[in-house]
Amino acid sequence: MKKALNFKIEKKIPNFLGRAGVLSTPHGDILTPSFVVVGTKGTVKSVTTEQLISDKVQVTLANTYHLYLQPGDELIRDAGGLHKFMNWSGPLMTDSGGFQVFSLGVAYGKEISKVIAVTDPSLLIAERSSVDDGIPRLAVVGNDGVSFRSHIDGSLHYITPEKSIEIQHNLGADIIFAFDECTSPTENDKYQEEALSRTHAWAKRSLTKHKELENIKENKASQKVLGVQPFDKSEVVSLKIPASIKAEPEDFAHSQVLGRGRTRGQTNSPEQNLQVLPQALFGIVQGGRSEILRKKSAEVIGSMDFDGFGIGGSFAKEDMSTAVKWVNEILPEEKPRHLLGIGEPIDLFMGVENGVDLFDCVGPTRIARNGTMFTKNGKINILNAKFVEDFNIIDEGCECYTCKNYTRSYMSHLFRAKEMLGATLASIHNIYFITKLVSDMRNSILNNTFHDFKNEFLNKYSK
RNA sequence: GCGUCGGUGGUAGAGCGGUCAAUUACAACAGACUGUAAAUCUGUCGCCUUCGGGCUACGUAGGUUCAAAUCCUACCCGACGCA
Numbered sequence: 001m002k003k004a005l006n007f008k009i010e011k012k013i014p015n016f017l018g019r020a021g022v023l024s025t026p027h028g029d030i031l032t033p034s035f036v037v038v039g040t041k042g043t044v045k046s047v048t049t050e051q052l053i054s055d056k057v058q059v060t061l062a063n064t065y066h067l068y069l070q071p072g073d074e075l076i077r078d079a080g081g082l083h084k085f086m087n088w089s090g091p092l093m094t095d096s097g098g099f100q101v102f103s104l105g106v107a108y109g110k111e112i113s114k115v116i117a118v119t120d121p122s123l124l125i126a127e128r129s130s131v132d133d134g135i136p137r138l139a140v141v142g143n144d145g146v147s148f149r150s151h152i153d154g155s156l157h158y159i160t161p162e163k164s165i166e167i168q169h170n171l172g173a174d175i176i177f178a179f180d181e182c183t184s185p186t187e188n189d190k191y192q193e194e195a196l197s198r199t200h201a202w203a204k205r206s207l208t209k210h211k212e213l214e215n216i217k218e219n220k221a222s223q224k225v226l227g228v229q230p231f232d233k234s235e236v237v238s239l240k241i242p243a244s245i246k247a248e249p250e251d252f253a254h255s256q257v258l259g260r261g262r263t264r265g266q267t268n269s270p271e272q273n274l275q276v277l278p279q280a281l282f283g284i285v286q287g288g289r290s291e292i293l294r295k296k297s298a299e300v301i302g303s304m305d306f307d308g309f310g311i312g313g314s315f316a317k318e319d320m321s322t323a324v325k326w327v328n329e330i331l332p333e334e335k336p337r338h339l340l341g342i343g344e345p346i347d348l349f350m351g352v353e354n355g356v357d358l359f360d361c362v363g364p365t366r367i368a369r370n371g372t373m374f375t376k377n378g379k380i381n382i383l384n385a386k387f388v389e390d391f392n393i394i395d396e397g398c399e400c401y402t403c404k405n406y407t408r409s410y411m412s413h414l415f416r417a418k419e420m421l422g423a424t425l426a427s428i429h430n431i432y433f434i435t436k437l438v439s440d441m442r443n444s445i446l447n448n449t450f451h452d453f454k455n456e457f458l459n460k461y462s463k
Numbered sequence: 464g465c466g467u468c469g470g471u472g473g474u475a476g477a478g479c480g481g482u483c484a485a486u487u488a489c490a491a492c493a494g495a496c497u498g499u500a501a502a503u504c505u506g507u508c509g510c511c512u513u514c515g516g517g518c519u520a521c522g523u524a525g526g527u528u529c530a531a532a533u534c535c536u537a538c539c540c541g542a543c544g545c546a
Contacts, residue, residue, distance in 0.1 A: 040499050061498075099498045108500075115497050138500075151500040182498075284498090312498065341498035362499045369502050370495085385492070415502095423502050 004214075004278035005175070005307045007336045007357075013450050017328045017355030020445040023336050025091040025174040026277040027083065028058075032336065033352045033445075035343070035438040036061045036093060036360035037431055041070070042086040045365055046423040047431070049087045055400060055432040056439070060088055061360045064167050064176075065097035065159070069150055073170035081172035093360075094173040096164045096206070098180035098199075098284065098312065099341065101146050105139035106184040114341060116185045118316045141181060143198060161205040165281075169213045173279065177310055178206035180284040185314035192288040199286045200300050207304055210281045221276040280307035282338060285327050288314055294323055298330035308336035311356070321350040328355035345374070345437060345461055349454045352441045364434045368426035371415045374433040376460050380408075382426070387412040400432035401425075 006024040013019065023030040037044050037052065040063040044052060052060070062082060067073055079085040083092055102114065138149040145160030164179035180199045183192055283306035287293030301309060309331050315323055324339060331337055336357045342348070343361020351359060364374070371383040375395040380387070382394075390408040398404075402411075402425040414422030437457070444453035 036498095038499070045499080046502075063499080066499080093498095095498050100500090102498090104500065111495095111504090113497070177498080180498095310498075315497095317497095338498085343497055347497075359498095361497050362501090363497050366499065366501070366503085367496060370504090371502095372496080381494085383493090418502080420502065 003307075004280035005336075007308070007334065009334070011446050013353065013445055014448075016353050017325065018353045018445060018450065019355065019357070020442045021336070021357060023091075023357065025280070027089060027091045027174050030058045030091050030358070031439070031442060032357040033438050033442050034058050034358055035348070035435045036338075036358055037435065038360050038362045038365065039086070039088075040362075041066045042076075042082060044427070044431070046369065046420070046427050047365075051401070051424075051428055052088075052431070053090075055428060055435065057090075057431060057435055059091040059093065059358075061093040061095060062086070062171070062173065063095050063097070063100075064164055064171065065100040065148070067094075067171060068097070068159075068167045069152055069157070073167040077170040077172070083172065091175070092173040093175040094168050094171050094177065095340075096168065096177040096179040096284075097146075097159055098164075098177070099182045100148065101139050101141060101180075102182035102184060102314075104148065104151060105137045105141065105146075106186070108137040108139070109135050112184055112186060114182065114185070114314045115320070116314065116316055118318045141195075141198070143201075145179075146181075161202040162209040165206050165209040165213065169210075169217075169279065172277070174277070175280045175282060175308070176210070178203045178281060178283045178306070180286060180310075180312055182312050183286065183288055183314060185289065185316065187288065189290060192290060192293055196286050196288075196293050196297055199284065200297070203283045203301055203304060203306075207281060207283070207306065210279075214278060217276060217278070282306055282308040282310045282336075284310040284312045284340070285331070286313045287323075287327075289316055289319065289323065291323075291326055294326045295330060298327040302331040306335070308338065310338045310340045312340040320347060321354055324351060324354045324356060343434060345434070346458060348434075348438055349441065349458065352438070352445075353450070353454070359438065361434075364430035365427050368430040369423045371422070371426070373411070373426050374430050376457075377463065378461055382408065382411045382422075383415050388416075394429055395433065398429065398433065400429050402429040402432075 004026070007021055008024075009019045009021040011020045018033075021032045023032050023034075036059045037057050039045075039060045042062050044057075044060060064073075067076060067082070076082050076085050082094070083089055099114075106112065138151055140147045145158055145163070148157045148159060149155075150157060159179065161179040165176070168176035179202050181195045181202070183195045187195070283301040283304055285294070285297045285301045287295075287297040311324060311327050320342070328337060337355060338358035338360070339351045339356040341361055342351060342359055343363040348359055367373075367379070372379050372381050373394055376397070380394075387408045390412070392408055393403045394406075394408055394411060395403055406425060411422060411425060413419075414425065440453065441450065444450045
């Protein structure tokens with residue numbers, strides 16, 4: 001089997017786990033560390049692909065559960081895969097649906113976040129467990145898989161590790177995730193341990209199913225398209241795909257040969273719909289806030305034949321960095337690591353310093369839609385009265401489209417008037433801010449100035 | 464001029480004798496948001512407060528009543544109808 005992914009470490013932060021590298025996928029290179037922009041339903045809410053490209057976004061992440069429910073993974077397969085369907089020709093990831101086990105399960109109808117403040121005593125009762133709180137939930141965990149009650153129409157669905165991988169193969173993202181159980185920080189140790197062994201069993205099943213589908217894919221591709229070899233990483237290198245993603249799929253010559261090109265007006269035959277590009281599978285480390293479980297999980301998942309790793313689950317804000325460190329000291333150094341669902345600036349510095357290569361987070365786009373924008377001096381809520389007549393730009397010195405063209409006052413007006421352009425412009429800014437921040441971290445690693453950059457940034461940001 | 468209906472907190476609009484500082488919505492003022500159930504959610508929203516309560520309020524002025532935004536009288540203002 002050809003490798004779906006190639007990861008090259010370029011430079012490390014001396015005496016730390018952090019590193020800068022290049023992650024090559026069939027749809028282009030990701031310069032790491034990198035922030036992955038979340039586009040759950042095959043769209044980064046409120047922004048177009050062109051806007052993402054102009055903000056130098058390298059990679060996006062969609063969601064298995066959501067796309068399976070709507071419009072359906074088979075439809076997306078028939079449309080030529082998710083890249084083509086959503087008009088994103090760069091590197092693409094899909095999450096497995098494991099997070100929905102949490103968000104639609106234990107956390108459903110409650111105010112539980114995957115990151116908790118240790119100062120919140122209500123979440124720290126050791127005996128507390130989700131087993132019997134009387135509140136109905138949409139996801140119920142079993143040992144074989146998870147029953148989901150659709151939040152859209154109430155229909156019942158059963159997702160197993162195999163099913164999640166099948167769906168993700170239909171979607172065709174470059175990097176996919178094993179089906180896991182993201183636990184709540186409110187679960188007690190006993191439950192965390194049970195969930196962890198389930199996650200490990202599911203990781204193994206995900207991997208087995210993935211390899212099976214990759215083999216089928218490779219065989220089919222070689223039979224159908226004579227004379228054309230299945231994707232080989234070396235081809236990508238020879239094509240000189242630029243690090244900044246280009247909009248035109250013609251860069252990916254092999255894709256066209258194999259019928260997955262994005263030429264306009266082209267119709268799809270079943271052969272053309274074949275998902276012939278190899279996909280990489282990341283296993284997910286869990287373990288909650290427990291050092292023993294985190295380390296155990298890193299050992300177990302890290303020893304399996306995954307192309308990279310996700311670090312998932314719940315943390316307490318205060319000990320997130322130590323938890324990440326425990327894990328990354330164990331995971332194989334030569335494979336990429338993705339810290340799932342983390343994206344506050346301070347957490348990004350922590351993650352990069354401790355050896356994380358990829359991050360994703362809904363934060364930047366969600367807070368943007370709710371009127372909050374990043375600035376170098378901290379977040380601002382543009383709905384605050386003081387911005388009504390503030391004709392300055394949002395973040396002095398920012399090069400994003402929004403900052404180059406609009407004032408705080410105008411943004412304030414859009415949000416007060418509930419004009420949807422507000423969400424778009426704020427999202428463009430926040431995406432630019434956060435992806436550039438991580439990109440700047442990368443450059444600082446390459447320049448040996450990571451800690452200077454970190455201190456300088458955080459001093460201003462959190463003052 | 465006569466008749467009818469109506470005037471409630473920033474706005475709209477409930478309430479029609481006590482449980483009313485007054486339902487609700489909007490506006491306003493803040494806060495939250497970390498693998499998206501989210502263009503969402505939460506709090507505050509007459510004045511003062513030692514958070515127990517106190518004070519001033521439902522067009523204006525009187526009156527009835529233990530008690531009035533609610534009933535009566537006059538006046539002012541508005542809408543509609545008839546002249």
